[in-house]
Structures are given as C-alpha cells and as structure tokens.
Amino acid sequence: MAGSSFGTLFRVSTFGESHGPAVGCVIDGCPAGVLLTVEDIRRDLRRRRPGGGAGTSPRHEDDEPEILSGVYEEKTLGTPIAIIIRNRDQRSGDYDTLKELYRPGHADWTWELKYGLRDPRGGGRSSGRETAARVAAGAVARAVLASQGIAIRAWTAAMGGISAPLPGHGDFDLAEADLNYLRVPGRDAAARIEKRLAELKEEGDSAGGLVSCVVSGIPRGLGEPVFDKLPALLGQGILSIGACKGVQFGAGFAAAGLTGSVNNDIPVPGAAPSPGPPALSFKTNNAGGTLGGISTGMNLEFQAAFKPVASISRPQKTVDRRGMVRDLSVPGRHDVCIVPRVVPVVEAMTALVLADLALRHRAAVIGTAP
Amino acid sequence: MAGSSFGTLFRVSTFGESHGPAVGCVIDGCPAGVLLTVEDIRRDLRRRRPGGGAGTSPRHEDDEPEILSGVYEEKTLGTPIAIIIRNRDQRSGDYDTLKELYRPGHADWTWELKYGLRDPRGGGRSSGRETAARVAAGAVARAVLASQGIAIRAWTAAMGGISAPLPGHGDFDLAEADLNYLRVPGRDAAARIEKRLAELKEEGDSAGGLVSCVVSGIPRGLGEPVFDKLPALLGQGILSIGACKGVQFGAGFAAAGLTGSVNNDIPVPGAAPSPGPPALSFKTNNAGGTLGGISTGMNLEFQAAFKPVASISRPQKTVDRRGMVRDLSVPGRHDVCIVPRVVPVVEAMTALVLADLALRHRAAVIGTAP
C-alpha cells in the first residue's frame, strides 16, 4: 500500500495523474442507506474550482463526476463507491519545457528519486489536481455526517501576509466567505488581500496563507486513543495536503506559552441529564474540542498553514536532469495563492476523518453490540 | 483496532494502564538481524524519567524493561518483539479522592463517555505513563535506523514562555541539553527557565512549551504520497502524544506569510554523481527536509507545541460524576512542565515513523524486487 489510501473503516483510495485520463476515488466502507446524488459531489467540486480574479489559475475543468458503483436509486448500497472525474483540459504541451528540469519547491526530483521515473505532465500525481478526488470522496463523507447534524466549515484566515478577521471579531462573516472567491470571511480583508495578490501577480510572485476550520454538531466520544486520537488523524489528513507546513488545534502554539490555570477549560454542568456520565460543557475551548484525543461535543477548531505557491514566473535558478544549473521562469496556468482552493480540501479531509471515527466509535462498547 | 497500534510494516502496539501490572509494546515487523540489547531500551527509558529539580514529578519508577520475545543472542529474529515494563510504584490511594471528579484538562470525562467506564487510578491508559511503552518501541526503531546512519535529536525549544536559543544562535549547544534535566540547549536559558518553573511551582501552577527535533542522515526517498507523506505520518505520530496542540515543519506557520520567491529552496548540484537522478542539495531548508512528502536528504526539521500540565495544585472549579460543581486542588506527584520528559517521546515517535517508511520504501521500485 503506497500511501494513496486513507481511513480504517470508511476507507478511501484516490488515484489519477494531473494529465492522465481521469482522477477519482473508491470508498470501501461507506454504510448502506445514505442518501447520495451526483449533485452532492458536483457541489463540493465547484467550491474547489478556480474562482476567477487575480489569485487563481485559468485552467478550466468541468470537473464532472461520474458515480460508477455503490449507489442505487440515490442510496448507498454498502458496497464500494467509485467516482471518476475525467481530465478534459490536458494541454501537456505546456509542460514539455519542464520535462528536463526540477522545479524549485516541487516534487519533481524527489518523485524521480523515489520511483526511478515520473509522469512529467503537470506534476503527474503530485499535482494539486489530485485533490479533486479528495473533494469527491469528502462529499460522500459529508453525506454520512449530515444525517448526524455535523457541519464542517473552513475559510481563508490569512493570505499574502494579511489576516482575515477572527470569529466574533471585526466584520467576521462566514456568509461573506461564500460570496468572494478568496473565501475570506470579511469584506475589508478580502479587498486588501485581493489587492495584495494583484501586486504579487504583477511581480511574478506568489503567496501562502492560513486556513481555519470549525466543526459544529460533533458527537461526543469520537477519537481512538492512543495513536488515532482525533487531532492526530486529522493532523495526518491535513498535513497530507500538498503545501501544508503546519497544523494547530484550539489554542495551538499559543498554548505552549500559557500556564495551566489559564489554559485549562473549566467544565460546567450541561443542559440535560443523560444516561451514563453527566452532560458537561466548558467555559472556554482552548482544547479545540477534544480531551485525550476524544471529542467533547464542543466545536472542533483547528488551523493549517500553507506555503506560497512554488510556481512563480519570476526567474529562479534550478538544476536539470543532467545536474546542470539552469534558469527557470515557470509558465503555465498557476494560482498566485492556493489557499482559497484548499479550503474545500480541508473540509473534505475533515469529513473523511470524522466519518471514519464515527464508524470506529461504534465498536467501542459491548452493550450496543449487534 | 482501537487506536493503540501504529505503523504499516514496522507496526507497534502499546498497552498498559498507569497503575495496572505493566505497560509495554509489541512490534510486529522488525526486520531480522538487527543488533538489540536490553541496554539499548534502558538507555532511552532513562532519558524519559523525571530528572529531578523543580520541574518534574517525584514519582519513582525503575522502568526496567524485559524483552519477552523476538530477540535471540542479541539479534532480532524477524518475529514480534514484546517488551514489558512493570509498574512498581502504584500508590493508587493518591487517586481515591479523584475517582468521583472530572479533572479539568484531563480525559477523565471523555474516557468515561466513550467507554462507559474507566480505570480511575492515575488516569489509567490516558496517563503519560503510556509513553514509556512508546519510548521502548522507539529504541527498537532506533536500532534499525542506526545501521543507516540516521540520527534523531530533540530538545526543549521553549518552556514557561521562555525560549531556548535557536540552532546556530546564542549559546545553542545540544550537548548542554543532555547535561541539564530540562533538555534546554543553552545554559542561560536553562537557568532562566528553571527559575520560572520554580515560581510556577510556588504558585501551584504549570507551564507548557515547545520541542524541536532535527533528523540528520535521513536517506532520500522516504515518504509515501498521497496520504502517507512523511510529514503527514510524523504529524499523526507527534499529535498523538498527549498535550500536543500543534506541529510545524521547516518554516512552518511562518511560511504562510512568505512569498514564493523567498520561501522556495533553490536546488544546487550535489557532491557526487549517482545512478538515476543527479544528487541535489538545497541552498535553504524552508521545506524542512521533504518535497511532496518525500525526504530530500536535507535535515528533517520540525517543532511541536505542548499545552501546560493540566494538574495544578491551585484551586479550580470542576464537576463531579453526579453533575455537581466541586472545588478541586490536584494533589499527587505531578510535573510542573512535561516538556523535558516529552523530548525522548518525540524522538521515539520520529524513529517509529522513519523505520516504517524505510521498510515501506523498499517496495516502491520493481528493479530491486526479490
């Protein structure tokens, strides 16, 4: 198993090179009886598409998903769900000049090292195109989670060095993040960021940024200690997105500088009594929604950092396949910043982790065994 | 599989409650022919023990490992290696008063929610005691890696809000990190941090901190794209350590604010020609040693954030098992800051990830098949 599969019970395998015939996924372990239409998948794929404007790639893909199996009369069968998305816009010619070069910040060289050969067309499997399959799989996971009232919402928290407003501060408004193609939850910040991206584009440069994510309605008890804690699996999922350089949960890196008396989230009695342990809530949520790696019922909150796009039109030095130093100015259809398009990928990975942990949690206690 | 197993080919399962008969591990998949003695394991376990001074727990454990299987005449057999460490200092009485309370910042409540019952003695399996088994397993992984010239080194990068010097700056000296029990690589910083911890202890409070880790001698090509990228699996491994709230690789969160022209690591021709792709090196290492999730041969560099110890003697409010608000002042044998003792655990998790990926990498290319 060479790393293109993810999850234990809700297990997805993705496949596809950037300029091959198709990208796609197979989900082995989706429960039966889930309502699922091709429109559910199409909707999430649309969120991943270049939105226009200064920041995003002009490459055009219809990204029309086809469900090949596992669904009958708009319900899942409990059998593997295969989804493919044909690559329609395969202008390989764009990449011919790059065939003999190792682009800085890209996986061209490491891939060739590891496998002895590579598909040079558009980065092959190391292309961001691969994430279309993740988003399709994530849409299936979301359909599973939807019936449980779980809602996953990510947005651009910073880009090009400019921060968006924080939740509950300034003009923070998640609806706004749907209105602008930058996924920035604040009109002022969006305008400033757009201006900054336009400058960078002009300079032939690129930007990095931060994505924040909040999950509400998450059931208590999800997460499998010791190694498969909720933040650990989610960390793997998010760090597996190309260009991700870090992830933090709740107070995150800031927690390292706090004292216990400040950082501890104090429990308070919850609204309703329940069988088993009492319902609890917490005065604060520095933990970001988990304790001991298990969900508390508080919102799951995390943030991820993405490095700037490696392909820039500014000239750079690099090395070619014969080991010679070369000048490079990357042509082609590239985003100035990938962050807005990563937002739905972060949501998809979160959905995949939660769907898997929700199924795994059902095996935890014998009282409810079949 | 309820989360106590880790790895694909070099697969470790840990077991044990804080105050049960023993903690331990089984490694299924260690190659045959590796030199391994009980002293290798003992040495790493010693690094994890409370070092004395203001910051660490007075609990005393010999932590004497016993190898039950998988080793014959100081060589691994290729069969499962089981190691146990008896829990000798099981003063359960200390915890009787906590049986009916949910301690803030601990997993008492989530554990009881998830499983319907828990071992209340010292946190049971959610105790930091569990990491002794990780360190024992990590020692076996290190023995595997040692023959390849891979060296893993972690240290305390900040504690109680005070930073240690950075590599190459100030009086940074890794040898110093072995001399002081705080694992701080700089004498001045160590002194200031010790003073700060003493104050916090006086105040009945606790501290968090940062751990940095560098791996040198890492072979090129380790890491399995897409989901099992080296930083993704390492992220899971590190975030699975209790109290970890974030992890970042190379330039990490700072990379999100950079431009591509600044962040890209420019390749330069490497020292020696090699069969296959040319040897490369990089002018900078913002990537932290991987590209596309695959190791480049540059040092692997990452940092992790740990929240302050949740058990503090300062009074806190909490809730008991009947849902009533209660006052709590945690007695018992607790560290003011866990970070120095986490250092060898970070090293162990890193070793486990690398040993697994080294074995997995061998299946990547057919030319070298059996």
Added chain:
Amino acid sequence: MAGSSFGTLFRVSTFGESHGPAVGCVIDGCPAGVLLTVEDIRRDLRRRRPGGGAGTSPRHEDDEPEILSGVYEEKTLGTPIAIIIRNRDQRSGDYDTLKELYRPGHADWTWELKYGLRDPRGGGRSSGRETAARVAAGAVARAVLASQGIAIRAWTAAMGGISAPLPGHGDFDLAEADLNYLRVPGRDAAARIEKRLAELKEEGDSAGGLVSCVVSGIPRGLGEPVFDKLPALLGQGILSIGACKGVQFGAGFAAAGLTGSVNNDIPVPGAAPSPGPPALSFKTNNAGGTLGGISTGMNLEFQAAFKPVASISRPQKTVDRRGMVRDLSVPGRHDVCIVPRVVPVVEAMTALVLADLALRHRAAVIGTAP
C-alpha cells in the same frame, strides 16, 4: 473497510455492481517500473469470458479495460493503477421478476439482511461479474511476477462429477486446457464432461467442480508467519471467490489419513551452493510447496472446490420478500457450470497473493535495507 480490499502492500480494491455503469479496481502499491499494457489485461479478461458451448452463459460482454491512472508510456509509475470495465450488456429487464424473490443458493436475502437494501439487477455486487475486476487486477500482479520467472497455471480438475486426468497421468496436457473452452487438460475427459453438461442443461440443472493450480518458479521465503502464512492468505483469496466451498494444499485432506513417515517430504541437497543456508530440494511435495507457511521453492500446489451453479431452470420452491412460499424457475443467461470461468479467477487471486507477499518479504531482513 467493508471487505472489497485485499492485500497489505500490493493492495487492490475492487468495485462495481453487475448492472451498474462499470466494474473495476484500484491497485495501491504496485511498484514503479513494471512493463504494463492494456493488452496484458485484455488477454486475461478474455480467458474469463464465456467460451461458448453447452456450459457457459450467452451474456456477451466486450470486457474492454481502460487504464485510468498509474501507467505512463507503458510503465507503472508507482502510483495507484485504476482500471475500469464498462458494463455494456445491461438488460436489467431480465431480472425484474426476480426482484421480489430470494433465489435459493444466492445472496439476495443475506445481502438485504445485512445492508437493508440491495441492487436487485443481476445480483448486484454479489454477481460473478465482480470477478472481472479481480482478473484485471490479477493481470497487473502477473506483470509484477513475470519479471521474477513465476508462472501460475490453473485448470478444471473435475466437473459434473467427472475427473480430468491428474498431472503426469493419462492424457494430462495443459496445452489441451487452453484448446477446449472447459479448461480440461485431457481430450477424453473434456468430451465426457461436455456430454454431461449437455445432459444437465437439458435437465435444467447445473454442475460444480474442482480447480487445480500449480505455481512454478516461486522464490523461496515467501509467506509471513504466523497468521499470514502463504497457504493462509491464499486460502482467504480462493475462498473469497463466490461458490468456493473448500481449498486444500499439497496432499490436502488425504494427508490427514497418512502417517508422518509417509507424509514427510525428505530434503535432499540442492543443485547449487548459495550464501546462507544450503539449497535444498525435496523427494516428494506432499506439503504443496510451503513449510511453516513459507515457500520452499518447490511448486506451489493447491485445489479448490466449487459448488454447482445456484441458478437452474428446474422449478424450485423459495420465499418472497413478504415471507410467502413461491415457485421459481430461474430464467436469464446462466452458466451450467462456472468452473471454466473460475480458472482465470483462481489464477488472478494467486497472483495477487504472491505479488503482495513478494513485496512484504523484502522487509524481512535488515542486511538488505535501503
């Protein structure tokens, strides 16, 4: 993971319902650099098609495979290989009358029990159509094994109660098994079996049979004790083929009646000295090619039993979805005996197991680590 995935390192997931848009597979873990063309897959699929004559289904499928990913310029990339085969001949109408019935000997009822719903068209995923995806995946595994000189050969050993000649006895001739569509390695037996199948067809009845398989050129050392012994994994693979009721290795069930002095295969010195243990051969091969679950280098030999086809046109009693007893005479396009078409499926499952164990074996010894 709901059971549609197989293997540890060479891991295949299959998907597809009998009358959905397509069946197919994704292989995650095929090494890079293996020569692979679509014709390799087509060739094996042709062996699985109905061969004509009395015994096989008139359903007509082109079974044209499409490779969607993982191959570039006829070499595997080390990335997931996705292959789909469109279902072209989807006359669902044939099955409308069966929608409300549970056919004897079929999985209609158990499937509906397990999942709460089912795709009634042609058995959905429980149809033999699913094996086309296995054969496609097996063709990839064969390409991996071919470079090692491993050859897998199965044939019809008995059908309709009539035995084919044994290897080395009568007119046993494997070339003959390719000439007749019954896959019987002997002209006389083939003629008698064909006659028997014609009678059964006349009677509206069906037949079961035996498949034998021999693997030559198998490297020594394949198989992972304890639970993943070569015969154990192969047993799983073969017993996972629909209608398989038993599997035996080497002397098999007959060995249970022998004494140790008769059954033991006596070792003799092998032809050539080798580093490590001496080369050995064995005077007999009652073991069927393994000792302690590890291949000896002798031929791997096993046999599997398949029950008679459950769909017969003779009237049977059954029960419908409302629990009422009903008469049933199965119409549709059915084989009188599935055994000839199972032969390439047995070969495919064998290839999948061996490719996986060959990759896993490479992690067994440290001396050869990367």
Added chain:
Amino acid sequence: MAGSSFGTLFRVSTFGESHGPAVGCVIDGCPAGVLLTVEDIRRDLRRRRPGGGAGTSPRHEDDEPEILSGVYEEKTLGTPIAIIIRNRDQRSGDYDTLKELYRPGHADWTWELKYGLRDPRGGGRSSGRETAARVAAGAVARAVLASQGIAIRAWTAAMGGISAPLPGHGDFDLAEADLNYLRVPGRDAAARIEKRLAELKEEGDSAGGLVSCVVSGIPRGLGEPVFDKLPALLGQGILSIGACKGVQFGAGFAAAGLTGSVNNDIPVPGAAPSPGPPALSFKTNNAGGTLGGISTGMNLEFQAAFKPVASISRPQKTVDRRGMVRDLSVPGRHDVCIVPRVVPVVEAMTALVLADLALRHRAAVIGTAP
C-alpha cells in the same frame, strides 16, 4: 507488519518463541464492558494442554496466564488487553543436537532462509507452543461472543485414519469429546483411535486427522463481501494453524460433485416476523451457514485437515546446515497426533474471526450510526 497480527477491529497480535521467556498476545479493539476474568483464559488453556495417554507430549506447562492490561475490576476497559504466559519448562538441551539439522516436515530451513537466522530451541516461533497465545486471545473473543449467545464447538472427526461418528449418527456425543483426552465424540471410536495411536507410538510414527467445528447462535449478517467473506477470513484463520492442509465449509469438496437441484438449500419462512426482510430458515445446510459470504443464521459448519506430526522417532534422512545428508531420529517430547490439542485452537481462531466480523458488521448501515 510481519504476519503475527490478525483481524481488523478486534485485532490480536501474538508473540513469543517456544523457549523464550514467554508467549502472549495483545488485543487492540476489544469493546469496553465485557466481563472477563483470568479464569476464563485459564479454562481454555487447560483444554489445549497435553491430556495424557499415548497420543500427547509429556512436556509439562502450567500455562498460567497473566493479564497485564485492559481489564479493571473484571471488566474490559476498551483498551488493549495484554496477556502473557511464561514458558516454565524450557529444557533447551533437548534440542542441542537438532541445531545443525533441518528436520523433515518442519520450518527450520525455510525460517533460516527467510530471516537469515533462527531460534533453534524447540522450533522457536514456528513451534506449536505459539498457539497458547491464540487460545488466550480466543478466550477473550469468546467472552465477547458469549453475551450474544454464540457457542463454538470443535471436536476430533478423524485421527490415524479412523473416523469418529458424524453428528446425528452412531454414538455421536459431544459431551463424550470432553471426557476423553482425544476429543473424540464417541466412545467406540475413541477406543479404536487410542489403540491406533499406541501402535503408531510403538512404531515411532505419527498420525494426522480431521477437526470439525459447529457454531450455533450465530447472528445473521456477519461477513464482509467481497474478500472478507466469513468463510474466507475463517479459512485464513484455520489455514494459519501449523500443519493445516485444507478446510471445507458445509458440503465442502463433496459439493463439487453435486447438481444445483440437490445442493441448493431451499428457504422456508422462519418462525417470527422481523423488521426488514422476513425471517428465513433453510431445509438443508449444504452451504454451511453462509450465503455470499454472509451468515444466514443457520449453524456455521466446517472441517479442517491436519497433516501427521512431523517429528517421529523412526529414522529419517535429512540434510544439515552444511548441506550434508544426515540420519535423524527425533528425540524429545512430541505428540503422536496433534489433533486433540488443535481442537481448542480451531475454536479460538473461529472466535477471533467472529468477534472481528461482529464488530465490523456494526458499521454496515447508517440508520444505526452513533
């Protein structure tokens, strides 16, 4: 992962060499809240011990299990359950003369081939001693299944070429199988078999045999198509027992010679209506309790063949480590027939498979999701 782990959700890893410090197991994934005492494990281990008489080894082991983790106040915690059994009777000296020889029918040579070295004391990990750990793990699985009313019962069906009575025929009586140490369910057959074993012992020879197993009370719906069908996983589990050469389900190999009209099990309406599909029963059980790999609620029935014990005192030829032909007469403490002691191992493997599938089944349908 080198093959010493088994199961997906109820996952057991076993460890230990025959003459090392201990054998044992870790179960990761046992649900919380299961009643479990050390006596449950002791009871099953006693069934595996040599029973005395002509047929069994004089080696004496107390086989006293110690539960190291995962159980608190006689209830499982949901955490890993580690159990060890010390090897007390380690007379390695018995084996010194065998160090340089490869015993016929044993794994000495293949093990050395695969790993480059081996523990020569008593077969090391390839010894039957390893099954003590399986029986201990099986006892935990049985505790999980017991609450569901599932009962697993195996017995000696044939030994030394002499058959025991079939269920419902002759003096078949399972209670009798508990009374005689041969596990034969019929007094006459037991007497004849005992006589035969005494003869074989006299002749310095050994016997093989058959084990039959019936599981009653099995819930409907267990088994995960396609590759993880109940008989497929059970087949792997049973074939992983050393010396097993074949396994058959229901009518088994005999089904290959039947016609569909004879072999099909005709459904009849079951006793009670149920939500979802109607309850069904079957007039016959040629299928052995599954359809499409999913349990029907009928008894699960299967049989396994075991080769004769390889260690015999009659002189045999073999080859030594230098490749020279040698005479061998195996001394030491060996069973004439292993079958009676395999009976509880077959039960244990069956329990492990069913516990795992019972947990996996809970993820099949969304309506019952958490």
